[in-house]
Amino acid sequence: MRNTSPSSPAARQAEGIDRLWGTSVGEDTAFLLARANAITLAAANAAVGAFGLKVRSYSVLALAVSGERPNQRELSEFLRLDPSQIVALIDELEKRGLVRREPDAGDRRVNVVVATDEGREVYAGAREATERAEAECFSALDDEDRDRLKTILRTLAAAPGASAG
Amino acid sequence: MRNTSPSSPAARQAEGIDRLWGTSVGEDTAFLLARANAITLAAANAAVGAFGLKVRSYSVLALAVSGERPNQRELSEFLRLDPSQIVALIDELEKRGLVRREPDAGDRRVNVVVATDEGREVYAGAREATERAEAECFSALDDEDRDRLKTILRTLAAAPGASAG
């Protein structure tokens, strides 16, 4: 151990990597975005995991609960997941009795995804958990910055090019 | 085709999924963050792909170029990647002659990762490409919002809990 300036090993380690924040990587907005996403994703997965869900299946369940009666293609497009992945997610939720595929009256190719009563219950609990987790993730921000972040991200989501892969 | 209100199929489709933005999912900051990340990640991968890199290998190269002489454990911690993944990334970059492992004089277990001249050249081109791509991703934001976003994301990165998986 040559570098003896900081007392504890943990402190020395932290000091060690903190210097890398001054590099071009640490200045890159896309990198910071990826990191923030990794943190919130992990927290959200932990939160909904208590309800036997992952972020993916939770999102599908939330949209099924919404009352908007999305079909599978719409879920695929909105969540930016391949149609085949949506099939697997719905299969899993349907097997657990949380959602139901309902054939569309006007177009027999189309399945609309709706929540069951049990799905609504599970969703209510999971949503509370994710909101708690999210509040904790963003606890370093004041209310104004939280609003700003959300507004900015919504602007990006609505921007042209946001639909391109 | 029962719903004939919007003229083109594309317009009808867009109208269709836009209604889902009004749901709880569309209001979720973590969801918006994931989407923004997916968009910028795809754009960045496309940009550095022209130089035979991915975002991962580009990040390692950037840190090797920085002059901070990070070792593999530091790269692993800073980039939040497993040490074994760092090995693979450096192997690839080293095989292409873009970086070099240099044994640390003080601790023979440690490898410091530094860029070669060619690595610096490739990095310069790739960095320009990522900056162009990033500018395009964030073109919907004015300068003030871009700064705000960066500041907020930096606050989150520095927050306690940002190091927890």
Add this chain to the structure above:
DNA sequence: TATTGTTATACTCTATAACTATA
């Protein structure tokens, strides 16, 4: 001929554990 949902498959990414050499 195009679209919705489905199946199958291969590829990438990620997580884990065990090993070596040094400390």
Add this chain to the structure above:
DNA sequence: TATAGTTATAGAGTATAACAATA
């Protein structure tokens, strides 16, 4: 006994193509 780096492997996630039913 602990740490840096390496190897091997299994699991999750992702992308792609082909297919049946329907429009």
